[in-house]
Amino acid sequence: MDWSLGIYITLFIGLYFEVFLLISFIEHQPAKKTTARPTHFPRVSMVVPCWNEETTVAGTLDSLLALDYPKDKLEILVIDDGSTDKTGEIVTAYHAKHPHIILHRKENGGKYSAMNWGIEHSSGELIGFLDADSFVAEDGLIEMVKTFQEKPEMMALAPSMKVFRPRRMIELMQQVEYTFGVFYKKMFDNLSAISVLPGPFSIYRREVFEKIGLFRHAHNTEDMEMTFRMHAHGLKLSNAHTAHVYTTVPKTTWKLVKQRTRWSQGFLQNSQEYSFMYLNPRFGNFGMVVLPFGLIAFASALYCGGYVLLHLGSSIINRALDLWATRIPPHLTAPHLEWFYLNTSMMTFLILITLSMTFFAVYVGNTIVKNKLTLKSYLSYFLLFGFIAPVWLARAAWGALRAQESSWR
Amino acid sequence: MSWKKYILAFGITAAIFGTAFYITARLDAERIADIRATENQISIDILSSETQFELLGNLDCSTVSSSPVLLGELNSLASRLSVAESNLGSSNSDVVQLKKQYSLLEIKDYVLMREVAQKCHLKPVYILYFYTNDGSCQDCARAGEVLTYLRGQYPTLRVYSFDYNLDLSALHTLTSLRSLSGQLPAFVINNRAPVYGFKSVDQLETLIPELKTLATSTSAAK
Known part of the structure; x- marks a missing residue:
């Protein structure tokens, strides 16, 4: 059986999706940041759920304190979800200096419960969330509030996410991936089909929770489930691409795989619960494009990963067996440099086109967030991502099949 | 939409x-x-x-x-x-x-x-190599690799490779002249009787003692 047919189908679907997003980009290019100020400053509650975040919570609070926003209009609620480290002490020290930082301590109940605790104890017209390992840009809140005022029909906004001080290859890989994600989020926004309001610095109007309820456990992906639920109830959400937030990313491959397994498994399990939205024109591009393509991309990436792994594995084994059987001593052969010997198969061209479009998407994303992407960043992404992603996808698929909950850490 | x-x-x-x-x-x-x-x-x-x-x-x-x-x-x-x-x-x-x-x-x-x-009165060293790539000869690819390697090592070694199943009357004549049985891979070395089956580099070098008389790629480069 020629398994490469599956790769061609995958490439067609992947290219179709990228072309679709590029058309969307040409139709609505992201607006540039302006120096305009909001017409008024609504009261904002920033909720910081944390559990054992002693190493990063101070930085998170510093970034909130540095926000360019009237202090009397900003409430900071730190919800300590039963930390066993010095998180509580650090926040208490901050409260002593900055009384508008309020610490709530509760028994450990999971992130969603800490977020709900924050909502219930907040007073803001807008309620934002900021993971305790993330740091918001000084003008981030101003940009969010401006977007809410420009688009009064929007019930929630997602920011543009950047990786905080990437150094290792695995972090550099994620830096490019997040930049790519900035493009994707903006294009999904053009389609009114944002698929997730991330934990770092998404902001909701209070009415959202009054209308459709609080966060749920949702297979440890409460932010994704809330986004699905908002789409299901016809509540609009958008992307404030000029509002930037920096987040710390997993520094080791294993931690990354665990994090992404949780996200991917959450996507599968939430998809199951919201299956009525799939290919349902009532839910617009979210139901017709983003959800089905998300699932197809999931399956395709697994297929391609398996295909490459099998081919690579069998090539290495066959090569070793050949060398053993032929007794050809290790030697170097000069490569053919003539065009005749170049790989000019159709698949090569299609892969190159897909990679070029991916590169373009990263470039567009970078014009928004202005990351310092280096050659090492790109190499890390193009060399590592394709090999690591199938691992978490396979784990997520296996976990979802066994109906097993993914773990947080 | x-x-x-x-x-x-x-x-x-x-x-x-x-x-x-x-x-x-x-x-x-x-x-x-x-x-x-x-x-x-x-x-x-x-x-x-x-x-x-x-x-x-x-x-x-x-x-x-x-x-x-x-x-x-x-x-x-x-x-x-x-x-x-x-x-x-x-x-x-x-x-x-x-x-x-x-x-x-x-x-x-x-x-x-x-x-x-x-x-x-020259004494060229040559191999007539018969293979097929219709999937029935598992060892043919490896035999081809061995010959490619030897050809690289001994630039004056003449290797003539033939797809045994090619429908070509001149080739049929050659195979019948050489009394090939149809078993593949097959080697005819310097007008001698055919040798069948996969041979490693060492085995072929033993089968062709004349190789020692040929200049190697390293000696030729000097």
């Missing part, structure tokens, strides 16, 4: 696929043309050598022995044919045609080489 955008995206994607297909087909056609041109050139060269051979009668052996007949060109052609075969498939009609022509050229070169050797 705008259906136009869905259809436009589909059209552009299909156009990208169509363009990739067209470019690939054009490049493959260029490759076939390139091989055909090389084969024509070799054909002219062989004809020229044959004519020269017939004209001279009492051959000037110093001229012929110092310039091995078409060895490099045939080797290069073989590797190009192999690329075309792997891109287009061994059943592609152009590939089959080119392989037939290549086999004929090899046979002509082989015959000429033997005649020259006889008249000039």
Whole structure:
């Protein structure tokens, strides 16, 4: 059986999706940041759920304190979800200096419960969330509030996410991936089909929770489930691409795989619960494009990963067996440099086109967030991502099949 | 929701696929043309050598022995044919045609080489190698690798490789002359009886003691 047919189908679907997003980009290019100020400053509650975040919570609070926003209009609620480290002490020290930082301590109940605790104890017209390992840009809140005022029909906004001080290859890989994600989020926004309001610095109007309820456990992906639920109830959400937030990313491959397994498994399990939205024109591009393509991309990436792994594995084994059987001593052969010997198969061209479009998407994303992407960043992404992603996808698929909950850490 | 955008995206994607297909087909056609041109050139060269051979009668052996007949060109052609075969498939009609022509050229070169050797008292070392890539010969690819390696090590070693199942009367005549049983891979080394089955580098070097008389690629480079 020629398994490469599956790769061609995958490439067609992947290219179709990228072309679709590029058309969307040409139709609505992201607006540039302006120096305009909001017409008024609504009261904002920033909720910081944390559990054992002693190493990063101070930085998170510093970034909130540095926000360019009237202090009397900003409430900071730190919800300590039963930390066993010095998180509580650090926040208490901050409260002593900055009384508008309020610490709530509760028994450990999971992130969603800490977020709900924050909502219930907040007073803001807008309620934002900021993971305790993330740091918001000084003008981030101003940009969010401006977007809410420009688009009064929007019930929630997602920011543009950047990786905080990437150094290792695995972090550099994620830096490019997040930049790519900035493009994707903006294009999904053009389609009114944002698929997730991330934990770092998404902001909701209070009415959202009054209308459709609080966060749920949702297979440890409460932010994704809330986004699905908002789409299901016809509540609009958008992307404030000029509002930037920096987040710390997993520094080791294993931690990354665990994090992404949780996200991917959450996507599968939430998809199951919201299956009525799939290919349902009532839910617009979210139901017709983003959800089905998300699932197809999931399956395709697994297929391609398996295909490459099998081919690579069998090539290495066959090569070793050949060398053993032929007794050809290790030697170097000069490569053919003539065009005749170049790989000019159709698949090569299609892969190159897909990679070029991916590169373009990263470039567009970078014009928004202005990351310092280096050659090492790109190499890390193009060399590592394709090999690591199938691992978490396979784990997520296996976990979802066994109906097993993914773990947080 | 705008259906136009869905259809436009589909059209552009299909156009990208169509363009990739067209470019690939054009490049493959260029490759076939390139091989055909090389084969024509070799054909002219062989004809020229044959004519020269017939004209001279009492051959000037110093001229012929110092310039091995078409060895490099045939080797290069073989590797190009192999690329075309792997891109287009061994059943592609152009590939089959080119392989037939290549086999004929090899046979002509082989015959000429033997005649020259006889008249000039040369002792060339050559291997007639018979293979198939129809999937029935698991060891043929490995045998090909061994011969490629040996050819690299001994630049004057002449390897004539033939697809055993190629429908070519001259090739049938050669296989019957050499009394091949049909078992593959098969090697005919310097006019000796055929040897069957896969042979490693060490085994082939033992089977061909004459290799020691040939210059190696490292000694030739000095």
